[in-house]
Amino acid sequence: MNLHIIQALVLRYLYLYTRTPVRLVELLFWPLVHLLVWGYLTVFLQRHTGDAFPYEITFLIGAVILWDVLFRAQQGVAIFFLEDVWSRNLLNIFAAPVTTADYLGSTYVVGLLRAGVTSTILGVLSLVLYSFNVLELQWYLIPFIINLLVFGWALGMISTALIVRWGPAAETLAWATPFFIQPFAAVFYPVDGLPPVMQAFSKALPCSYIFEGMRDVLKDGTLPMRDLVLASGLNVVYLAAAGVLFVSVLKTARDKGLLTKFAAQ
Amino acid sequence: MSESVLRVADLVKRFGDFAAVRNVSFEIRKGEILGLLGANGAGKTTVINMMLGLITPSEGRIEVFGQDLASHRIEILRRMNFCSTYTQLPGNLLVGQNLNVFGKLYRVPDLDRRIDEVLDLLEIGHLKKRVSGHLSAGESTRLNLCKALLNRPELLLLDEPTASLDPDIADKVRKAVKRVREEDGATMLYTSHNMRDVEEVCDRVIFMHKGKILHQGTPAEIVSHFQEKSLEDVFIRVARGGELETAKPID
Numbered sequence: 001m002n003l004h005i006i007q008a009l010v011l012r013y014l015y016l017y018t019r020t021p022v023r024l025v026e027l028l029f030w031p032l033v034h035l036l037v038w039g040y041l042t043v044f045l046q047r048h049t050g051d052a053f054p055y056e057i058t059f060l061i062g063a064v065i066l067w068d069v070l071f072r073a074q075q076g077v078a079i080f081f082l083e084d085v086w087s088r089n090l091l092n093i094f095a096a097p098v099t100t101a102d103y104l105g106s107t108y109v110v111g112l113l114r115a116g117v118t119s120t121i122l123g124v125l126s127l128v129l130y131s132f133n134v135l136e137l138q139w140y141l142i143p144f145i146i147n148l149l150v151f152g153w154a155l156g157m158i159s160t161a162l163i164v165r166w167g168p169a170a171e172t173l174a175w176a177t178p179f180f181i182q183p184f185a186a187v188f189y190p191v192d193g194l195p196p197v198m199q200a201f202s203k204a205l206p207c208s209y210i211f212e213g214m215r216d217v218l219k220d221g222t223l224p225m226r227d228l229v230l231a232s233g234l235n236v237v238y239l240a241a242a243g244v245l246f247v248s249v250l251k252t253a254r255d256k257g258l259l260t261k262f263a264a265q
Numbered sequence: 266m267s268e269s270v271l272r273v274a275d276l277v278k279r280f281g282d283f284a285a286v287r288n289v290s291f292e293i294r295k296g297e298i299l300g301l302l303g304a305n306g307a308g309k310t311t312v313i314n315m316m317l318g319l320i321t322p323s324e325g326r327i328e329v330f331g332q333d334l335a336s337h338r339i340e341i342l343r344r345m346n347f348c349s350t351y352t353q354l355p356g357n358l359l360v361g362q363n364l365n366v367f368g369k370l371y372r373v374p375d376l377d378r379r380i381d382e383v384l385d386l387l388e389i390g391h392l393k394k395r396v397s398g399h400l401s402a403g404e405s406t407r408l409n410l411c412k413a414l415l416n417r418p419e420l421l422l423l424d425e426p427t428a429s430l431d432p433d434i435a436d437k438v439r440k441a442v443k444r445v446r447e448e449d450g451a452t453m454l455y456t457s458h459n460m461r462d463v464e465e466v467c468d469r470v471i472f473m474h475k476g477k478i479l480h481q482g483t484p485a486e487i488v489s490h491f492q493e494k495s496l497e498d499v500f501i502r503v504a505r506g507g508e509l510e511t512a513k514p515i516d
Contacts, residue, residue, distance in 0.1 A: 008369030015362045016355065019396075087355040092412070095317040096370045097343040254321040257280060260314050263351050 001101045009098070009106035010113075016083065031068045031118045032125070038064045038188075039130045059215045061132040063187045065122045066214060069115045070148040070155075070207055071178050076111025077104075077156025078163070078174035085168065091263045100247060107160075108153050115149060140217050143228055144210050150235045151206050155181070157242035161249040164258060186211045206234035268295050269331075270420050270452040271316070276325035278311055278476075285311045287476040289325070293420075298446060298453040300467030300484075302496075304504035308476040309456045310351070313422050316454070317347055329420060343371065347422035348413035350429070353405065356398025360389070360408055363397055364415060371416035383411040386441055403434035410438065414445060421445070421453045427462050435459065439466055460497040470496070474503050 017023050042060045084090040093103070119134075126132040137144065159177040163170045184194070184201040186208040191199055202208045209231035213223045253259050271293040278286040286308040293299045301309045314320040316327055318338045327334040329341045354363040361380060368376040384390040387407040392400065400408060406426065413421060423442065427435040439462060445451050457463055463470060464484050471481040480487060484496050491499045 004372060005370060008366050011369065012355070012358070012362075012366040015358050015366070019357045019359070019362075083355070087357070088351075088353040089355050091317075091319060091349065091352045092354065092367070093370075095319055095342065095347055096367070097339045098370060099339055251321075254319065257311070257314070257320045259319050260310075260351075 001105050002099070005098055005102040006106045006109060009093075009103070010109050013080065013083075013106075013110050013113075027072075027114060027118060028121060031064070031122050034064045034068070035061070035122055035125060035129075039126065039132075042130065042132075058130070058132045059218050060188060061126045061130055062134060062137065062214050062218060063211060065119055065126060065134055066144060066148055066211065067182075067185075067187050068122060069119050069145055070152040072115035072118050073108075073111035073149045073152025074156040074159065074178050075152075075174070076109075076114045077107040077153055078159045078177070080107040080110050081160045081163065082171060082174055085171075085262050088263060090259060094259055100250060104157065104243070104246070107156065111153055111156060112149060115145075115152070119145075137214060137217050138221075140213065140223050143232070144214060147206055147210050147228075147231045147235055150239055152178075154235070154238040154242040157246045161242070161246045164253050165249050167258070168262065181205060181207075184208065190215065204234070206231040206238065209234075269293070270295050270297075270329065271454070272326075272328040273312070273316075274326045274328070276312065276315065276327065277323045278308075278315060278320065279323045285476050286315070286322075289473070289476075289478055291471055291478065291481060293452055293454060295452055296446065296450050297469065298442075298455055298467050300463040300470040301454055301456045301473065302463060302470055302500060303473035304500070306475070307473040309473055310349075310424055311476075312473075313347070313349075313424050313454065313456065316422060318342065343416070344418065345420040345422065346371070346413040346416055346418035347424065348406075348409045348426050349422075349424040350406070350426070351424065352409065354397050354408060354412060356396070358397055359393070360384070360395050360397055360400070361393040363408070364411060367412045368415050373416050379415060380411075383414045386414065386444065387411055388437060403430050406430055407434070407438065410441065417449050418451060421451050423453060423455045425456055425458065427457060427459055435462065442466055458500075460495065460500055464496055472499070472503060474506075479503060 038060045042058055084093050123134040126134065134141065155177050159173045162173050184198055185205055186202055191202045191208055191212060194202055209227040213227050217223050269292045273292065274290050276286055276289040277284065289308070289312060301312065303309050311320060315322050316329070316334070318334060330344060332341055334341055364380045364383070365376065368380060373379050381390065384393055387410055389404055389407050389411070392404060397405070397408060410426060427438050430438065442453065443466060446453065455463070455467055467484065469482065470484050470487050472479040472487060480490050482490065487499055488494070488496055491502065493499045493502060
């Protein structure tokens with residue numbers, strides 16, 4: 001992995017955002033909408049359930065912020081690829097001395113930046129609007145964020161691989177993929193609230209352990225370490241599998257001339 | 266004879282049952298400009314894409330700077346570049362920003378000075394702070410060429426660099442290409458449908474038809490071989506699949 005190459009690819013992305021500030025709206029608009037909707041739902045439930053609710057329902061706000069970490073990391077990888085398709089720049093990048101590792105490394109950095117910007121802003125707004133301090137998650141916040149970032153990158157690689165394989169018609173996967181798993185990811189409700197079949201899917205997703213963990217920390221300040229270890233282990237498996245899929249699809253794309261077909265769109 | 270920069274041996278590319286490139290072999294010597302000609306669908310762009318590592322050959326071998334492309338792709342790409350009518354640089358970025366990014370990707374030393382040099386060479390220095398997407402077709406093509414020249418490539422692949430240009434700009438591009446060859450000694454592979462381009466720029470020409478090489482030689486040799494008046498007449502005859510019996514396909 002070459003840091004100069006990664007720096008150049010990330011620089012291109014930063015130029016894109018400074019040149020077109022309207023993109024910042026996309027980066028902030030939807031997270032803000034979710035924060036307002038789930039935040040005021042939380043306020044409403046708190047007022048009407050009081051002590052009857054099993055534990056602090058502010059977890060809904062925490063869930064919005066942490067889900068956005070995963071979503072933005074996934075978007076960082078998938079949109080990075082699509083930006084080159086849309087601007088007909090894809091062949092310039094893939095015919096430049098850029099290795100697959102350099103390319104993926106730069107998408108990870110972009111995902112990290114996107115997640116960092118939105119989650120910081122959401123964290124501040126949730127404190128101002130709802131007195132919810134995401135730092136209540138204490139040091140657990142660090143492994144939570146790392147695990148969600150890694151899973152987001154893995155999902156990003158999977159969605160990009162599918163777009164490469166199926167062509168521009170599959171572009172919508174760049175946005176849809178995280179929402180395919182959201183019902184099983186225990187973002188806004190616990191795993192045991194799901195039917196048994198769905199629970200099996202849920203237990204295969206690293207992020208469900210993170211969202212369960214977040215609720216545990218907000219409820220009684222502790223986290224079962226077993227959940228954190230399981231999430232990290234699953235993430236290693238997902239990241240490796242996504243990497244293998246991405247490299248294999250890229251090889252197929254070179255065999256079948258799929259990259260050049262993107263340029264002809 | 267000068268050393269070979271690019272050597273292509275028995276290159277075949279099949280997409281399913283369709284053979285886009287069939288047993289193509291040729292080489293380009295250092296400092297030479299080789300024209301790759303043929304009608305649409307002849308296989309020229311597929312050959313170029315294989316040289317860039319964008320398409321993997323079904324059979325055969327591509328050797329650049331004495332190294333196998335399949336196993337030394339990144340090292341080779343660092344020393345070459347390309348310009349294609351089928352690609353653009355991101356339209357939202359300024360001209361200077363686009364060249365800055367690609368200069369860093371190719372690790373160009375003294376980048377700011379080099380960017381000014383290539384922009385001046387193509388006579389678009391005044392556009393450095395212009396948004397790339399707001400350039401005219403001619404300016405955009407010259408920007409693509411600037412990107413291709415940034416790293417002083419030893420091997421330059423130019424895929425229809427004068428397509429859709431007016432005669433004045435096409436002339437400027439041809440002059441720039443020749444100047445780069447004279448000053449940097451760059452070796453080039455040049456595809457074009459403009460026979461004037463080819464006659465003016467290329468030392469040698471390969472004629473392709475339906476994925477095969479029909480003939481190769483200097484433009485004058487090609488015209489003589491096909492017993493036509495001009496390269497354009499040869500092109501039309503080959504494109505229409507006319508009397509090819511005088512041509513001896515090279516397998």
